Amino acid sequence: MEITGLFVLAALVIAGFAGLESKLGRTDRRIAHVERRLDLILDHLGVREDPPHLPQVTAFLRDGKKIQAIKAYREATGAGLKEAKDAVERMN
Structure with a gap:
């Protein structure tokens, strides 16, 4: 029984990390999308960053x-x- 509990715990930890990684990936993609839009706005306004x-x-x-x-x-x-x-x- 003890080994089964460890396997279940390990599976839960792995699933938690996979979910966290997925959420971070989505967040990274959203940030990149916002940055691209901001770059378009800055280009449209003629604002350049030195x-x-x-x-x-x-x-x-x-x-x-x-x-x-x-x-x-x-x-x-x-x-x-x-x-x-x-x-x-x-x-x-």
Whole structure:
């Protein structure tokens, strides 16, 4: 009986994590959708965001150290990996 209880508990924990992961995925998609809409509004209004001045990132790019530049960008701005990679590629 004790082993059966452990299996049931493990199944409940796994199901809980799966549900949480699903909810986080939906939240990420909704945030991305809102960000795209906000970008469209800003483009329509002609509002441009100046990229932050990041001398360390620029120095890493100048030295051909793209990964270090992405890490430095993330540390300086708090951006996620994809956002930092895209920003560094635009700077390059």
